[in-house]
Amino acid sequence: MTSYIPPALRGRRARLIALSVALPVGIAGSLVALPLTAQATPSADAVIAEVYGGGGNSGATLTHDFIELGNAGGAAFDLTGWSVQYLSGSPGATTKWSVTPLSGAIPAGGSYLIQQAKGTGGTDALPTPDATGTIAMSASSGTVALVHSTTALTCLTADDCAADAGIKDLVGFGTAVVRETSPATGADNTHSVTRDAKLTDTDNNSVDLSGATPSPRNSAGEGGGTAPGDGDPSPTPSPTNTTPGDVRIHDIQGKTRISPYVGQSVTNVPGVVTAVRSTGTSRGFWIQDTKPDNDPATSEAVFVFTGTTTPQVKVGDSVLVSARVVEYYPGGQASGVQSLTELSGATTVVLSSGNELPAPVVITAKTVPDKYAPKVKGGGNIEALPLKPTKYALDWFEAHEGMRLQIGDSRVVGASNSYGETWVTTKPKQNATPRGGTIYKSYDDVNSGRLKLISLTGDQITANVGDTLTGTSTGVLDYSNYGGYVLQTTTLGKVKSAGLKAEVAKKGKSDELSVATYNVENLAPANAQSKFDRLAEGIVTNLAAPDVVSLEEIQDNSGATNDGTVAADKTLAKFIAAIKAKGGPSYEWRSIDPEDGKDGGQPGGNIRNVFLFNPQRVSFVDRPGGDATTPVKVVTTTTKDKKGKVVKTEVSLSASPARINPTSTAWNSSRKPLVGEFTFRGQQVFVVGNHFNSKGGDQPLHSANQPPVLSSETQRVAQSKEVHAFVSDLLAKDKQAKIVVLGDLNDYPFSKPLDTLTKGKVLTDLIDTLPKNERYSYVYDGNSQTLDHILVSPAIKKPGYEVVHINAEFADQASDHDPQVVRIK
Incomplete structure (x- = not known):
């Protein structure tokens, strides 16, 4: 998508059920499985049986957070000198573990209850705890460890924690970075993560624990739940009251x-x-x-x-x-x-049994309102607002939550993905693109006709944007954190192909410099050769072998292995070889290696921006001094005549390749722009390759807050200011400078970051020169939208510009982004 999004951030019930496997953006997008796994030998006695961080939160019944230990062994487990410890789900370099010392023992086949911090709500106290701490745990994401020590742990990664012999058991839940294999899902204000009654321990948190109603139980057996070893709960007894209650x-x-x-x-x-x-x-x-x-x-x-x-x-x-x-x-x-x-x-x-089902509500083009959501003046929560299902789409779906729905022939607007999800539109005329998608034009035009489909019965379809799902599809309306309302289908229509084809860019003329941008989605040497080959084919055939290619998401030589490697020469050598094998040029490359772990993206991957260039067509001006932390400067050189009069002024970069103000807080945990000075037919061209911070953390379009809070936008605005300042300085010293600013800016043409970047007309965003229904390079949640951009300075006249659609609309993708290319005279 836009940057690395761990699978746990995308996990939710709809997906887990549809696939019968654990996990799942896109806030979403580009997914790579984390290699980080904290694993100890599966325990035959003491384990962490339940974790609940929602105590006293909104909707909670219990007043306190708690951790419950269980003992599957045949003897009491002595806890003298032991502790439970807690770490936030996304620890930083200075994050510390919180410690609660323990005493006493876990009875054989019994439980041990540790009470933690009290919230402001709730009505029910815990059973008498066996130990008491003051840790305020997150309801949705964190890590709990059972440790044979009362000294705080120091490990902050799953690998480091796996190597700590003092950790007997560890539970990561939600989006926790530190976990066993994969984090447990299902925790929130009203759900804990809980093991089964047999205390199954396979060293995979997502398998061993799941969301459940909190059931704290102490060593005296007081409280809810089933004691370890008791097996499955008893069957439901025969009913003695079969009269429907008063509540419907x-x-x-x-x-x-x-x-x-x-x-x-x-x-x-x-x-x-x-x-x-x-x-x-x-x-x-x-x-x-x-x-x-x-x-x-x-x-x-x-x-x-x-x-x-x-x-x-x-x-x-x-x-x-x-x-x-x-x-x-x-x-x-x-x-x-x-x-x-x-x-x-x-x-x-x-x-x-065998009763007739209620007739499904049939959705037509006129059923769901065009307006997407109610708004709260100044922003705010809409949960308490009375539903208006005839006025707002979100209200219509909420008013049909869980009900049987049915759609007829529907156009696909979001290609099928590996999680069995396909997006269709129930409003075929709503903001249609020429290739069959649905364009996302503004924050106020969210495309209310979009609907995600997942099969409850295991039926699989493969559809591209523009295809038609024919016949009827029927199911029940569910809700997930990614995509919002989803039709869990019990019957699914058939796919009729629209014959969507990958586009091919115009080949530049001999006197045109062609410059492209392409997010290659976490490219690393360990990726399959087929990925390299497909990306290479895209550059050679679909982009017509541009003179310069600005790449995003090139990983280091060890890929996602977090071993301190920062060099990416092996990654690039393999990619360049694949391009050449497809008949492309022998590209050279320039880049700046990042500091280890400082540029965000997939942990251990050290993604960075890279320039490829064809030395037979364009020259790169190498100037020493560029490194991970040194900012590039615009240097002015003047030539004077014998009388001291300035007759010529030239500008250049203090270093090439180099980075824009890399120590600015705007670039914290984010890629730094790569700047290079090129020469084409005797003319200078300055290229700035970018990959702004991801939209992770932004609230979704279907948020309970309307308008949604876009928390990540603040950093992209700061990043835009840095790039704008560099471009403005360069233009102030040479107003005829030819500058190309491009890359994955992770935001829309109508967003504050793009407004900031183009302020004062120092740059023109070329996506704005296309017809409105063609302004997209990425498809997310059925919305065709723009995250990638090419912008040019005023001296670049009448550029030829194309978004080349080869990935985002297809079920089979080499990347989740479509590349773009500009041709400059």
């Missing part, structure tokens, strides 16, 4: 996004099972009321969450469900997402 599903869902019954228990809620999710770590089933009310603002369906337990119901069963009402925030409430109303900790009574 539409009462639970209510007329706002938050249930009026949140945190309360409801009894014998009636409904018919419409779909079952029986795989993955987030199992459950949907029920829908067959006797709806007449209020369009209240949904008639709800999801019953069973965690890792396979539901013992079938589609068509008429059931009564008794459970606690919770609001589940996929990815954690702090991410700004909306919640999903659920029934948790359920007891289910089956009254009859």
Whole structure:
């Protein structure tokens, strides 16, 4: 996508279930599995059994955070000299572990409860704790370790923690960097991450623990849950009361996004099972009321969450469900997402089977409103606002949460990905692109017709943008942190190909300098040769072998291995060889090696910007002095006649290649711009290659806050100011300077960073010269949008410019970005 996004940031129930495997942006995009895994020998006795950081938070019942230990062994486990320790999910260089010393023992086959910090809410105290600490844990992401010491750990990476013999067990959850294999998912204000009753320990947190209703249990056996070794919970007893309760599903869902019954228990809620999710770590089933009310603002369906337990119901069963009402925030409430109303900790009574399902709501082009979301003046949370399903798309979907929906023939606007997701539009005329997508034109025009599809039954389709999903697709409406509302399909249409073809750029004339930008998505020597070959084919054939190519996301020689390597000569040698093998030129390259771990991206990868250039067409002006921390300067050289009169002024760079103000805080944990001085047919051309910080951390379009908070934008504005200052200085000393600023700027043409970069008309963003429905280089969540840009200075007249669509619209991609090229006379 835009920069590295760990898989855990994209994990959510919809994906886990659809694939029956763990994990999942895109806030999203480019995904590479982290190699960092903290692993110890699987324990036969003491383990961390449950972690809950939502105590006292919004929607929580319990007042305190807690950690529960379990002992699967046949003897008591002595905790003298032991501690539990906590680390934030994304530790920095100065982050410290928090320590709670322990005493006593975990009984054989028993539990041990450690109470942690108290929140401001909640109503229920924990059972009497066996130990007490003051650690305020995150509800959604963090790491807990059981340590044979009371001295704080010093490891801050999974590899380092794996090498620490003092750590007996370790649980990373949410998006935790330090974890065993993969982090556990499902934690939030109302869910802990919990092992099964057998205390299974495979050294993979995502397999061993899953989201569940918190059930703290102390060494005396007081509290909820099942003691270790007791096996599976007993079957639901035969019902003695089969009378539907007074509370119906539409009462639970209510007329706002938050249930009026949140945190309360409801009894014998009636409904018919419409779909079952029986795989993955987030199992459950949907029920829908067959006797709806007449209020369009209240949904008639709800999801019953069973965690890792396979539901013992079938589609068509008429059931009564008794459970606690919770609001589940996929990815954690702090991410700004909306919640999903659920029934948790359920007891289910089956009254009859084989019942007819409620008819699905049929979505046509006119069903969902054109306006996307209500707005709060000055920004703010919309959860308490009354739903207006006839006015806003987000309200319409919320008012149909969990219900059966059906779509007919629908155009694909987001290609199928490896997670089984495909985006379609229910509004075929809404901001259509010439190639079949849906253009994202502004913050106020979000394309309300987009809908993500995932198959509940395991059906797989492969579709490109512009293809048509024919026939009917029916399913239940779910919600996830990535993409928002998703149709979990029980029947899926067939793909009719539109024959989408990869584009080929015009070949530059002999007197035209061609300059391209291409994000090659974490390219490293260990990548398959086929990736190198496809990227090379893109440069040689589709981009017509540009004279200069500015590359983003070139990794170091060891790729994602975090071993201190920063050089990337092997990566580039392999890539250049692949280009030559495809009939391309023998490119040379220039770059600046980053400081280890200082440029963001995939941990250990040390991604950087690189210039490739064809020495048969263009010369690179090498000037010494460029390194990771030295800022480039614009140097003026004057020539005077015999009388001392200035007759000629020349500008140059103090170093080439070099970096723009690399020690500025604007570039913290982000790539630094690469500046180079080229000569083409005797003329100077200055090229600035960029890869601004990612949009990670921004709230999604479907956020509970409207408009969403774009927290990452602040840094990109600062980065734009740095580049703008450099360009302005260069133009002040030579207003005829030919400057090309290009790369993955990770933002839209209508954004503050691009406004900052073009301020004073020092640069023209060439994407703005295209027709509005062609301004895209990237497809995310069904929106065709622009993150990559080429900008030029005023001295560059009538440039030839193209976005070359070869990746973003296709299910089979070499990168998630489309390259761009400009031709300059």
